Amino acid sequence: MTAVTPPPEALRAPLVVEFPFTRSLGPVQSAFLTGLRERTVLGVRTEAGEVLVPPVEYDPATAAELRELVEVAATGTVTTWAWNPEPRPGQPLATPFAWVLVRLDGADTALLHALDAPGPEAVRTGLRVRIRWAAERSGAITDIACFEPYESTEAHEPAPHDREFENPVTGIVAPARLDYTYSPGRAQTRYLHALAERRTVGERCPSCAKVYVPPRGACPTCGVATTDQVEVGPRGTVTTFCIVNIKAKNLDIEVPYVYAHIALDGAGLALHGRIAGIPYDEVRMGLRVEPVWSEDGRYPDHYRPTGEPDADYDTYKELL
Amino acid sequence: MTTAREVAIVAFAQSDHRRRTDDLSEVEMVMPVLHEVQRQTGLKASDIGFTCSGSSDYLAGRAFSFTMALDGVGAWPPISESHVETDGAWALYEAWVKLLTGEADTALVYSYGKSSPGSARDVLTRQLDPYYLAPLWPDSVALAALQAQALVDAGDTDEPALAAIAARSREDARTNPHAQLAGARPQGGYAVQPLRTGDCPPIGDGAAAVILAAGDRARELCARPAWIRGMDHRIEAHSLGVRDLTDSPSTRLAAERAGAFERPVDTAELHAPFTSQEVVLRKALGLDDSVRINPSGGALAANPVMAAGLIRLGEAAARIHRGESDRALAHATSGPCLQQNLVAVLEGEPRG
Numbered sequence: 016m017t018a019v020t021p022p023p024e025a026l027r028a029p030l031v032v033e034f035p036f037t038r039s040l041g042p043v044q045s046a047f048l049t050g051l052r053e054r055t056v057l058g059v060r061t062e063a064g065e066v067l068v069p070p071v072e073y074d075p076a077t078a079a080e081l082r083e084l085v086e087v088a089a090t091g092t093v094t095t096w097a098w099n100p101e102p103r104p105g106q107p108l109a110t111p112f113a114w115v116l117v118r119l120d121g122a123d124t125a126l127l128h129a130l131d132a133p134g135p136e137a138v139r140t141g142l143r144v145r146i147r148w149a150a151e152r153s154g155a156i157t158d159i160a161c162f163e164p165y166e167s168t169e170a171h172e173p174a175p176h177d178r179e180f181e182n183p184v185t186g187i188v189a190p191a192r193l194d195y196t197y198s199p200g201r202a203q204t205r206y207l208h209a210l211a212e213r214r215t216v217g218e219r220c221p222s223c224a225k226v227y228v229p230p231r232g233a234c235p236t237c238g239v240a241t242t243d244q245v246e247v248g249p250r251g252t253v254t255t256f257c258i259v260n261i262k263a264k265n266l267d268i269e270v271p272y273v274y275a276h277i278a279l280d281g282a283g284l285a286l287h288g289r290i291a292g293i294p295y296d297e298v299r300m301g302l303r304v305e306p307v308w309s310e311d312g313r314y315p316d317h318y319r320p321t322g323e324p325d326a327d328y329d330t331y332k333e334l335l
Numbered sequence: 336m337t338t339a340r341e342v343a344i345v346a347f348a349q350s351d352h353r354r355r356t357d358d359l360s361e362v363e364m365v366m367p368v369l370h371e372v373q374r375q376t377g378l379k380a381s382d383i384g385f386t387c388s389g390s391s392d393y394l395a396g397r398a399f400s401f402t403m404a405l406d407g408v409g410a411w412p413p414i415s416e417s418h419v420e421t422d423g424a425w426a427l428y429e430a431w432v433k434l435l436t437g438e439a440d441t442a443l444v445y446s447y448g449k450s451s452p453g454s455a456r457d458v459l460t461r462q463l464d465p466y467y468l469a470p471l472w473p474d475s476v477a478l479a480a481l482q483a484q485a486l487v488d489a490g491d492t493d494e495p496a497l498a499a500i501a502a503r504s505r506e507d508a509r510t511n512p513h514a515q516l517a518g519a520r521p522q523g524g525y526a527v528q529p530l531r532t533g534d535c536p537p538i539g540d541g542a543a544a545v546i547l548a549a550g551d552r553a554r555e556l557c558a559r560p561a562w563i564r565g566m567d568h569r570i571e572a573h574s575l576g577v578r579d580l581t582d583s584p585s586t587r588l589a590a591e592r593a594g595a596f597e598r599p600v601d602t603a604e605l606h607a608p609f610t611s612q613e614v615v616l617r618k619a620l621g622l623d624d625s626v627r628i629n630p631s632g633g634a635l636a637a638n639p640v641m642a643a644g645l646i647r648l649g650e651a652a653a654r655i656h657r658g659e660s661d662r663a664l665a666h667a668t669s670g671p672c673l674q675q676n677l678v679a680v681l682e683g684e685p686r687g
Contacts, residue, residue: 025357030452032396036465044466067577069467075572095488095580097480098528103456105472114477114527116576125576127468127481135528140488156467189470191461195396195453200360231406232363238380238409240366 026204030197036189041072045185046084046178051158054148057176058087058122066173068122069156085173087121090165093142094118094125098135107161113138117162120171129161143167154184202232205244211313215306217282219243225283248279251318252326253302254334255285258295273298277318278334285334292319301325342434343553343560344545344681346375347649347656352515352541352637355451361390361400365447365542366407372443372544376556380409383546384439386416387430389423389446390641393458404447415439422446423543423645424606424667424677430547431566440552447542448641455538455640463671464573476535476609478575478671480527483611485580487529491618494529497610498522501533501635504610508632515539515637536608541639543646561652561663561681565593568677573670580672583619589678590620595664600680602627602654602663604647608634612673616666620678626664630654644668648679655683 040048043059047070050057059070060083067081074081096115102108107129115138116125131147132138145165152158199207202218206229209216217226218241220234226245227234234241256275262268273295276285290298292307303323306315348371356364373379386408390401401418410416419425423446430442450458456474463469486492501522508514515537523532546556553560569585569592571578590596603626607613613628622628629635631650634643644667654660662682669675 027357030396038465040466048466067574069574069576071574075574075577094576095481095485097477097484097530098525099477100525100528103472103474107471114473114481116481118576124574127473127575128471140484156470187466187470189465191469193393193396193453193458193461197396197452198357198360200363201358202363203360204358231403232360233366233406234409235406236409236411238366238369238407240363 025198026207027196027198030195031192032195033190033192036191037186038189039186040184042178043070043072043081043084045183046180048154048156048187049180049184051156052152052154052184053180054089054152056087056089056119056146057084057178058119058173059083060085060173065123066121067124068119069126084176084178085121086176087119087173088171089119089146090167090171091117091119091122091144092169093130093138093140093144095140096130096138098138107157112161115144115162117144120169121173128159131161131163137164155187200232202230202241206230213308213312214246215248215279216244217247219245226281227284228279228282228286245281247281248306250303250305250321251277251279251282252331253290253298253300253304254278254331255300256290256298271295275318277304278331283334288315289317290319291317299325301328301331340435340437340549341553341562342431342547342549343557343562344648344652345548345553345557345560346372346546347543347653348372348375349513349543349642349646349649350541350639351513352539352639354515354537354539356449356540357451361395361404361447361449362407364449364540365404365445365544368542368544369407369443369445372546376546378441378546378556380414381412383441383443384415385430385433385442386414387418387426387442387444389419389421389426389645390448391420393461394448394450394453394640396453408443421669422641422643422667424648425568425669427545427547427645427648428566428568428677431563434547434549440549442547443544444547444645445542445544446642446645448639449540450538450640451540475671476530477527479535479609479611480530481575482580482615482672483529483534483609486611486614489581491581492611492614496614497534500610500613504629504633504635507630508636511632511636513637514632517632517636530609530611534610536634536638537636539637539639541637541642543639543642543649545645545649545652557656559656559658559683561655561683564680564682565595566677566679567592568675570670570675573674575672578672581615583615583673583676586616586619586666586673586676586678589676590664593678593680595620595678595680598662600626600662600664602630602651602660604631604633604651604663604665605629606634606644606647606667608638608643610635612668615673620664620666644677648681651681655681658683661686
C-alpha cells in the first residue's frame with residue numbers, strides 16, 4: 016500500500032550540547048594561571064629573547080620547549096581594538112565594551128581580553144591600560160575581569176620568576192554550552208508526523224526497491240533519493256535481540272529487559288525497539304510482535320507478542 | 336613543487352545557498368549536489384576511486400554527523416572514503432594527494448555546512464585556545480574586527496574601501512544563481528566596530544562537490560579540465576597576539592609552494608568572509624587590479640561554513656571549464672583571522 020502525502024511543516028526541537036571540559040595544564044600554563052590568581056602576570060622567554068604573554072609551552076616559531084618565566088607588569092598598551100556594542104552571553108562584560116589586544120609592559124606579544132570604556136571614542140590603538148582583577152580568582156583567564164584605561168609610563172624590565180607558588184593550579188574546568196534548534200529533514204519529518212497518527216511509514220528506493228524504516232531521505236546502498244512512501248507494519252518479526260542487564264541512567268525501565276531488531280511487515284530492514292509483555296527469557300528470533308503506543312501516542316513505547324505462530328527463519332534471514 | 340601526474344578538477348556543483356534549510360536533512364541537502372557532478376561527468380558512484388568529505392560536528396551539534404551524509408554517496412559495495420573535520424578544501428587536498436600517488440584515477444570531494452541550527456558566532460568560539468581564549472567567548476566577528484582595526488591603523492584600508500569590497504562582491508553575485516546575497520545592500524550599523532553588518536558574511540546553509548580526475552581520464556570527462564598545477568596549505572600560531580594581523584605569511588608561503596608567483600593569474604577566488612580579509616590576502620598574494628577577484632561574489636555573497644573554501648576551488652575551476660579563465664588562483668581559509676590557508680593554482684589547456 017502506497018500513501019503519498021503533501022510535505023508537512025518542518026519539525027524542530029531544541030537541542031542543547033553541554034559539557035564541562037576538564038583540562039590539565041602544562042608547567043608554563045600552570046604557573047601563568049596560578050599567577051593570575053595571585054595578581055601576578057608571568058610571561059615566558061624564548062631562546063630569541065622574546066617574552067610571550069600569554070605564555071605557551073613551546074616556541075611558536077621553533078617548537079622548542081619553553082621554561083624560563085619572567086614577571087611582566089599589570090599595565091600595558093592597546094595594539095588593536097574592536098568595539099562590541101552588544102555583548103553576547105559568556106563574554107567578560109555585560110555592558111558594551113571593547114575587545115582589545117594588550118601588550119603588557121615587559122612583554123613582546125599581546126593578550127586578548129575586554130576593555131571597559133564608556134564608548135568607542137574613548138578607545139584607540141596606543142591607549143594605556145591596566146588590569147582590573149576579579150574579586151574572586153581561581154586560577155583562570157577570567158581572573159582578569161577586564162582592562163581599564165590607565166595612564167602610566169611604559170618602562171618595565173621583566174624580572175625572572177621562579178614559578179614557585181603555594182597551591183599551584185593544575186587544571187581548569189571550562190564549561191561549554193551550545194544551543195541548537197534541530198530539524199530532522201523531510202523524510203524524517205514525514206515519518207514522525209505519521210507516527211503521531213499511529214502509522215509507520217517508510218520510503219522505498221527507486222533503484223533496489225528496499226523500504227527504509229525509519230526513512231533517511233536516501234538509499235545508502237544506491238546513493239539515490241527515496242521518495243515513495245510505503246506504510247509498513249504495524250506487526251513485525253523479531254530478527255535478533257539482546258537482554259540488557261545494566262540499568263541506564265535516567266531510564267525508568269527495570270532490568271533485565273529485551274532490546275530487539277524488529278522487521279515490520281513490508282520493511283526492508285529492521286528498526287530498534289524494546290520487547291515487553293513476555294518474560295525476557297522467552298523472547299526468540301521469529302517472535303511476532305505488535306506496537307504498544309506511548310501515553311501521548313506519538314511513538315511506540317514498546318512491542319509485545321501478537322500471539323501468532325513464529326515466523327519462519329527464511330522469511331526474515333535477509334533482514335538480519 | 337612539480338607534480339609528475341596531472342590531476343584536474345573536472346566537475347563542480349553547489350547548492351542554492353540559503354539562510355535556513357529547516358526542511359532538509361544534511362543528506363537531503365548534499366545529494367542533489369552529488370548527483371549534479373555525477374551527471375556532468377557521467378560517472379556513477381561505483382566509478383569513483385576515492386571519496387573525501389569535509390564538515391564539522393559542531394555545526395550540526397551531533398557527533399560523527401558526516402556518516403549520515405554518506406547515505407547520499409552510495410557506499411556499497413564498500414568505497415574508499417575519508418573525512419576531514421574542516422572545510423572541504425582540505426578534503427580536496429587529501430584527494431589530490433591520493434590521485435598523485437597513483438592509487439586512484441578519480442575522486443569525489445564534497446562538503447556541507449548547516450549554520451542555521453545553532454549560532455555560528457558561538458559555535459566558532461569553540462575552536463579557540465581552550466585555556467586563554469574560549470572562556471572569554473570572543474566571537475568570529477569580534478576577532479575579525481580586531482584584524483580590521485589593525486589594518487586601518489596600519490593605513491592598509493579604511494571604512495569606505497571596505498564598503499567598496501562589499502559592494503563589488505555582492506554586485507558580482509548577481510550573476511551567481513547560487514548566491515545568498517546578490518545585489519546592492521546597505522552597509523548597515525556596526526556589528527563589532529569597525530566592521531558593519533555589510534562587511535560580514537551571510538549566515539547560511541549549503542553544500543558543494545567536485546570531481547577530480549587524473550591524466551587522460553580527466554580529458555575524457557571534461558572538455559577543458561582545470562589542471563591543478565600546484566596546491567599547498569600552511570598554518571600560523573593560534574595565539575592572535577603572536578601574529579601580525581595585517582599580514583598572512585601562511586598564505587604567501589602556500590602560494591609560493593603552489594607556484595602562484597611563477598606566472599600571473601587572471602582570476603583569484605579568495606576565501607575572505609570579511610571584507611578586511613580580502614585586503615590581507617591581496618597584499619600577501621601581491622594581487623593588483625589586473626586580476627579579477629571573486630567573480631562569483633565570494634564568501635561575502637554566500638558563506639556555507641565548511642563548504643565556502645571548497646566552493647572557491649570549484650568556482651575557479653568552473654571559469655576555466657567555461658573558457659573564462661586560463662590561469663586562476665583559489666584560496667581557502669580555516670581558523671580565526673586567516674590562521675590556516677590553502678592556495679591552489681589551476682590552469683586550462685593553452686589556447687590556439
